[in-house]
Amino acid sequence: MRALTKSNYLVGLECPRYLWVVFNQPEKIRKATIAEEFKFKEGDKVGQMAKKLFPEGIDLPTDYKKNIRETKEALKKKKPLFEAGFEFNNCFSRADILVPVGDEWDIIEVKSGTKVKDINIHDVSFQKYVYEGNGLKIRKCFLLHLNKDFVRDGEIDINNLFEKDDITADVEKAIKGINKRIKELFEFVSLKTPPRAGLSLVKLFKDGHHDCFIEGCVDLPENHVFCLYRGNKLACELYENGIEKVKDIPEDIKLNVKQKIQKDCEINGKIYVDKKRIKEFMKKLQYPLYYLDFETFSTAIPMFDGLKPYSQVCFQFSLHVVEKEGEKPEHYEFLYEGNRDPRKEFILALKRVLGDKGSVVVYNQSFEINRLKELGEQFPEYKDWVDSVLKRIIDLLIPFREFSYYNPKQHGSASIKKVLPAICGKSYEGMEIDNGGTASVEFYNMAYGDCKDKEKTRENLLKYCELDTLAEVMIVNELEKIVGMNKSE
The missing domain is CATH 3.30.420.10 (Ribonuclease H-like superfamily/Ribonuclease H)
Structure with missing residues (x-):
């Protein structure tokens, strides 16, 4: 079976069904939009800019086998490493930046965002799991992200462009139970049919990137319960109880005024108009x-x-x-x-x-x-x-x-x-x-x-x-x- 990468680990935590598709039916993966591709390129630019903070750093190749092989040799040089790759228990991860500190190493994850997000913590926890599995002693974990208050004035000052946050304690919390989670994800992708989508799952983080609707993880009727105005939590509860259509919401379910209008319009097939307002x-x-x-x-x-x-x-x-x-x-x-x-x-x-x-x-x-x-x-x-x-x-x-x-x-x-x-x-x-x-x-x-x-x-x-x-x-x-x-x- 192919290795589990950190990006797929995060996807699996959000939606096991989509992870199954990634592993078993990759041809069904939606092509990225032009806006999404632009965002990826912007992230790459940030990554390249961050490398300038470590002028002695060593760039490693992105080819899978070559990357792992050259990483082992580069570790001996005790210099900052860019894209150092490791595999452990069929899990693979590359570090944006690994910085030597004596006999230990610091993980520096570079993000193009302007603050630390929960998903970033779980991202780095997966990396730490893989790197320590290879015998590395990880001293601290950092998130290097853009400084939201930076204002350009002439040439870019990279020292002020970035902020570095110590996320070590948060990563230690997030890594607990990771063996079990990884085992479950491998079990999901080994199934003959896809598991449930992540629509109503309790998430480890709220700021993920996956959208079950955009990615087609669920087949829902027109005007489904997730169309309810500001009804996310209620929609999940209804969906879990087998109610998919707005018009089928039981009378004893409490709806706000706008949601009631939606339901009435669906049942009666009419348009609602408040002429006075x-x-x-x-x-x-x-x-x-x-x-x-x-x-x-x-x-x-x-x-x-x-x-x-x-x-x-x-x-x-x-x-x-x-x-x-x-x-x-x-x-x-x-x-x-x-x-x-x-x-x-x-x-x-x-x-x-x-x-x-x-x-x-x-x-x-x-x-x-x-x-x-x-x-x-x-x-x-x-x-x-x-x-x-x-x-x-x-x-x-x-x-x-x-x-x-x-x-x-x-x-x-x-x-x-x-x-x-x-x-x-x-x-x-x-x-x-x-x-x-x-x-x-x-x-x-x-x-x-x-x-x-x-x-x-x-x-x-x-x-x-x-x-x-x-x-x-x-x-x-x-x-x-x-x-x-x-x-x-």
Whole structure:
């Protein structure tokens, strides 16, 4: 049987069924999305940057057999080792960095995150188990992660870019019972049929990477119990008791108001509308209406001055303007064309087309508000203007988040990707770029990386962002029809 790696160990703790698929039906593993691949590459960049903290370190090959063989020889040199690999009891692990301290070694696990997570502790506990099984004396365990407060100012200062946390005590706790857990995982993958999925299992850590829905670990009906609004714990209990559909939830199960709306809509096959609350929301809209949406990208290691790890960099906006009630919207757009810092051009372009009166309509306001605040801080000369815009923002998410309108086609979600087809019959399906994650990576590759067809990518980015604000216009128009009012009433 193939060896159990640390990544598969963690997957197995989250979902035994998915681990079984990894070992027995690898052809069924979903291909990583372009956004996921970008995230992996960002992690690699962080790993390479961390090596600079140990200039005498020895890089070891990644080839399995060669790695193990050369690791044994490299240990004798008593220097920091990168990617040192060991096998023990059919478990294999490579260390990001092993640092010699006398006759002992320190494990330094490098992560591209900005804090210690429970999953990191279990990751290192598996490593410690394998390394000590090979006779290494492990002195301490550390997590080397990005410093969330680091702000770039000129060349990257790697000593301030990273923080190193001692996680030795936590690893000692996590390693207890590891032999039993590993034995169980090997038993799972040896089964002829896959074991249960990890949906309702009690997890050792809450911040894992596996998603049973995305990975197709379960076959659930439409509008299943996991669609319940904020019903995670309840959904698990229902699922464990054989209840899969929202409409089949027993009467004696206590539901909150929004969950009751979901259930009633499922049973009756109807749309729920609270006209009074929708009218109250609509009355807040003041002409001219500016329907606005931003697109951003972020990198683990900040690219430009004034940025922190994972700071969002605005590179595109779409704006539909309706000057007066009943008029057709006029469209404005911006998409950065260079290969440097797009922020200044972005804010200047937005300032030119965003008038000083009227509501600024966005969907999920925290995103646009936070980006505008950041721009105001990064470019103080525009702070007063930014503050004036912030006062005018209206969040179109509100009537859907509050269930003033609910259509079973939303599947419990208030996301614009779910609301648009439910209320307007239009969707993002079939578009070359159909989500923000893909848009971010496509732009990054176009501006700073390798892009085979920049003209086509640019066209796709413009179409995607335009639909975001056109969707806002369409949704407001539909709400107006539903409640039978003019926005000026």
